[in-house]
Amino acid sequence: MTxxxxxxxxxxxxEESPIGQAVGHGVVLGICCLVSxxxxxxxxSTTRIVPRDDELLGGMWAVIATIFxxxxxxxxxxxxxxSRTSATLVSFVLCFIYLLIFPFRPLGMAALIGIGAIVLSxxxxxxxxxxxxxxxxxVMVVAGxxxxxxxxxxxxxxxxxxVGIGVGIAGAWISLRLxxxxxxxxxxxxx
Numbered sequence: 613m614t615x616x617x618x619x620x621x622x623x624x625x626x627e628e629s630p631i632g633q634a635v636g637h638g639v640v641l642g643i644c645c646l647v648s649x650x651x652x653x654x655x656x657s658t659t660r661i662v663p664r665d666d667e668l669l670g671g672m673w674a675v676i677a678t679i680f681x682x683x684x685x686x687x688x689x690x691x692x693x694x695s696r697t698s699a700t701l702v703s704f705v706l707c708f709i710y711l712l713i714f715p716f717r718p719l720g721m722a723a724l725i726g727i728g729a730i731v732l733s734x735x736x737x738x739x740x741x742x743x744x745x746x747x748x749x750x751v752m753v754v755a756g757x758x759x760x761x762x763x764x765x766x767x768x769x770x771x772x773x774x775v776g777i778g779v780g781i782a783g784a785w786i787s788l789r790l791x792x793x794x795x796x797x798x799x800x801x802x803x
């Protein structure tokens with residue numbers, strides 16, 4: 613191979629590298645989302661403790677958690693996992709206590725969203741207010757749709773989130789290992 617051919621080969625490899633990284637990242641993310649969904653829907657279907665609607669919602673919620681933490685660096689993924697965990701825990705506590713005592717009411721949902729925002733602001737996690745509000749909204753509305761045993765909703769969504777976070781972190785780690793290979797470090801062909 614001549615020097616010019618080697619240079620052209622390196623240039624085309626480096627030009628393809630971002631595309632290859634994007635494809636690799638996207639493929640691993642898709643696989644991770646499928647894994648999260650299957651884990652939750654299969655676990656819930658074998659326990660027979662929730663109706664099919666809750667299985668599907670759980671799968672969706674696990675996928676959302678996976679997407680939320682699946683980032684392009686370990687630091688970003690860890691930060692997203694911490695954020696998602698703190699938001700889910702605050703929402704879990706508020707919704708669980710509320711639903712043990714009261715049925716779903718829009719005013720109750722709004723109060724929990726406000727209380728969550730106050731708590732997170734006071735503990736210095738104001739960046740998690742949006743995620744906590746979204747989580748609280750989903751839990752409360754689902755409790756309104758399925759009022760029988762509504763108190764289970766926070767528990768189920770916590771489990772879904774933990775599974776999704778775990779799969780997302782593992783998948784991001786795998787994706788980073790697969791896509792961080794430097795094309796210039798590939799073995800060179802003999803001239």
